[in-house]
Amino acid sequence: MEISSGLSPRVNSVSSGEGKKDDPNHQNFELESIDLVSHTDHQFLTLNALEILRETVRILRYNSIGFMTIAALLICPVSAVVLSNVLVYQPFVTRLSMRLLLVAKTSGLPLKPFIKQSCHKFSEVVISAVMCFPLYVTLSLLSKAAIVYSVDCTYSRKKFDSQKFYLIMTKIWKRVVVTYLWVCVVIAGCLTLFIVLLVSVSSVFSIMGFPPDLILYPAMVVGMIFSIILANAIIICNIAIVISVLEDDSGPQALLMSSSLIKGQTQVGLLIFLGSTIGMAIVQGLFEHRVKTISYGDGSSRLWEGPLLVILYSFVILIDSMMSTVFYFSCKSYRMETSSEETQPVLEALTISSAFAEVQSHV
Structure with missing residues (x-):
């Protein structure tokens, strides 16, 4: 593969002229990429959040059938x-x-409606994550791998090959799952740390004699700080999943590599995370209000509003995974350009080795 090592399609479209006349669709995709740049310096290699979104839309247009499937x-x-x-x-x-409400009351926090709603929502998210874990570790994880592979194929100017994808997944599925399990450990650790820190801070202020209404303010500060930490952790985890698919790293190594890879571009990752989170929250709120709560007449509106919101939610998740992959390629291309390092195209190597093994078995 020409770019599975991490080069951006923009860099490739400027530096490589191979295959431009073979397929007009490929030529159009490359020409769209060339339009935004006039030189190949380091600033060009680092994409901001808006450019990553535009790049994602181009990739989606280029292979819309595959991504929609x-x-x-x-x-x-x-x-x-x-x-x-x-x-x-x-x-x-x-x-x-x-x-959770009992813990909050013991630590000195006032049991206001906001606290009660937060505890209920947090409990719902935790129970949902536990109950849906089999789906997350199978269909959801497989979809992320398929999206990463499709974006990589687009950057390599190749069509999505389901048979090749199956061969690749048989080789890398174990390391992708291991990375995802470590991601779950990291997120669970962050949430646990937040609860412990929140209870500790609230208890300290309560012991010092502050009234419950005033204790709420330092608790809110802890929550805001934690939200930034959690956002950074999720960004690192998302890129780690991409790394486990495209490179020969998994688990803690993928997380450490992800953390090192996005250094200096954390703000871009935060904007991507913020946009995706807002989009999913809006759809979730609409589903809660329009489908679960409100029904018109005999409730027939749910027959089309429910599926429509599910499709919208799925589309937001699709765009989020694609943007994470494009963000990885952007960070990787900048790092390779500045350090002049080279990486082996792991997916292509796996495909070749699998094909070679099949030939050997038939001989």
């Missing part, structure tokens, strides 16, 4: 389950929410 077969089923909370056992949510 991934969304329909792998993302939509998970989105429908997550939005509907069909697997969430409400007694568990209530029990966990009551325990």
